[in-house]
Amino acid sequence: MENQTIEFQAKMYAFALNSATKEHGFKKDENWKLTIANAQEKAEIEQKYYPTVSTQIEAAFLTRLSEMVKVVLNRTPAFAAEPINDLGIKHDNSEYIIAYNPIRVHR
Incomplete structure (x- = not known):
């Protein structure tokens, strides 16, 4: 049951990324960068x-969720050209997977 919950969460995260991509009008050369982070x-x-x-997810499940997110996202057309290989270093207090576009700086 726990694996189904993590898989569902990964699919929901992928859905949120795809929706944000469309909502914010990403061009073909714009991609998300994913990382694991703590609150700060x-x-x-x-x-x-x-x-x-x-x-956000409990630290105990973060590694499994991040692996599942990579699998789910690498199946989507947006990530096919540049598949996700790594989400960065997980710290002891990491509890988030966050995606951002390094080209789109907040003004």
């Missing part, structure tokens, strides 16, 4: 970039 790092990313899409 998430706040810094949100201050610097817009839009962002994040999800």
Whole structure:
């Protein structure tokens, strides 16, 4: 049951990313960068970039969710050209997966 919940969360996160891509009118050369972050790092990313899409999860499940998110997103056309290989370093207090576009700096 727990695996189904994590898989569902990964699919919902992918859906949120695809929706944000359409909503914010991303061009073909614009891509999301995904990373694992703690609350402070998430706040810094949100201050610097817009839009962002994040999800929070217990630290114990973060590694499994991040792996499932990579699998789900790499199946979508938006990530087919540049598949996700790594989400960065997980710290002890990491609890978020956050996506941002490094080209779109918050003004």
